[in-house]
Amino acid sequence: MSTQLPPQKKSWSWRSQAFRGLIYQIIAIGLIAAFVWFIAHNTLYNMKIRGIQSGFDFLTSPAGFDIGESLYAFDSAQPYWQAFLVGVTNTLRIAILGIILTTILGTLLGVGRFSRNALVRGVCYAYVEFFRNVPVLLQLLMWYLLFTEVLPAASDAWTLGPIFLSKGGLSFPIPVWATGQLWALIGLGLAIVFNIFYLKWARRKFEATGKLQSMFWVPVAICLGGSLLGWVSGGAPMAFDSPIKGEFAIEKGGSLTPEFLSVLLGLTIYTAAFVAEVVRSGIQSVARGQGEAAAALGLNPGQSMRLVMLPQALRVIIPPMTNQFLNLTKNSSLAVAIGYPDVVSIANTALNQTGRAVECIAIVMLVYLSTSLTTSLLMNWYNTRSAIQER
Structure with missing residues (x-):
């Protein structure tokens, strides 16, 4: 017969550690709130006595400037808030594509450090040591100079079928x-x-029977088949807008500007060197006996790495990988150095035109804070899903 203890009453005495902890937390929050209020009040007061306008009302005024690169049409008559929205979308383009490409390249490099081929190991090692020790800003400038100085003009663009590469971009x-x-x-x-x-x-069947199903080619075939079936169901349209080589520029078609390509390549190549080290250290944290057991089961090195080593290494890889994703997103602010119109560039232009320095900087801080917290939230969720469940 089990004996149930009576519920303990909460003690509001100063001798209670829980009560003291609550009081200390309330005091800390109050001090932080008072400090923030003091900074904000002092800033607004000093701006007022100096005749400096403040507030976010400028966001509804016409921007008065054009943006060279945008996913949608924008002209100078549209308000500032839409200009900031263009900057945010341009920043997210770099961040999302950069994270995807960095993950792929960094994982391949990290796995390549364990290759039995000495040349592959050497190339991966040289890549990591070179690119992670060169400042990212210099790499962005290097790629930008490559696109704008080394590549030919539009009239002499390099051609690969219907694709053109020149100083004007891709x-x-x-x-x-x-x-x-x-x-x-x-x-x-x-x-x-x-x-x-x-x-x-497929994973459940592999764990239950040891019979390996295709984890790559079948999913790829399903995606291609689903897209093709939908395309055929929609009438199978074949019309393409192809670029045409002009005397001064490549006209029509789609294009990626030199600024966008420079930022994307620079951030991807730089961050992939750090991701490669994260993957390498994660794989090395797995006991060597796991690889030997996989080989004893008849798995080849590729299957052993993909099905045994990497899944166990994820619990070590994901937390530092999250930091690298955050670094890539924040490093995208360096794009202003080569003229890419990200949110920092738009904020600088708006600041110079309106004088609302505090407001523009606050918007930029809010954008990067939101993207960083969202990235951390998604990666923490994935980390929880990937954690090894103890029996």
Whole structure:
């Protein structure tokens, strides 16, 4: 017969450690709030006596400047808040694509450090030691000078089929939007959902029977098949807007500017060197006996790395990998040095025109704080999902 202890009453005495901790927390929060209020009040007072305008009302005024690169149309008559939105989308373009490319390249380099081929190991080692020891700003400038000084002019652009590479950037054909493209995206989305269930089923079957299912080519085939089926269902549109070589510029088609390519390549190559070291250290943290056990089961080195070593290394890899993702996002602010119109560049222009320095800097801080917290939240969720469950 179990005896249930009576619930303990909360003690509001100063002798209670919990009560003292609560009081200390309230005092700390109060001091922080008072300090923030003092800084804000003092700043606004000094701005007022000096005749400096303050407030965010300028966001609804016409921006009065154009933006050279945007995912959607923007002109000088539109308000400042839309200009900031363009800067935010440009920053997110770099951050999202950079994180994806950095993860792929860094993982390949980290795994390559364990290759049996001495040349592959040497190349991966040299890559890491070179690029992580060169400041990222210098790398951005190097890529920008390469695109703007070394590459030929538009009239002499390097050509690979319908693709052109010149000082104006990379130009390529893009499909003319039609119903077929929409259905292709829907088919791709459904294929991705199906792949999630397929991969879970494949892992369960592997753990239960030891029979290995395709974890790469089958999902790729499903995605391609889903997209193709949706494209055909939408009428299979074949129209493309192809670039045309002009005398001074490449016209029509899609394009990536030298500034965008310089920032993306610079940040990806730089951060991948750190990610490679994170992956290498994570794999080395797995006991060597795990690889020997995988070999005893008949798995080749590639299967052993993908199915045994990397899954166990994730618990070590993910936390420092999150830091590298955050560093890449924050380092994108250096894009202002080569003229890429990210949120920092837009804020600088708005600051010079309106004089609202505190407000513009606050917006930039809020953008980077939001993106960093969102990235951390997603990676913490993934870290929880990837954690090894103790029995």
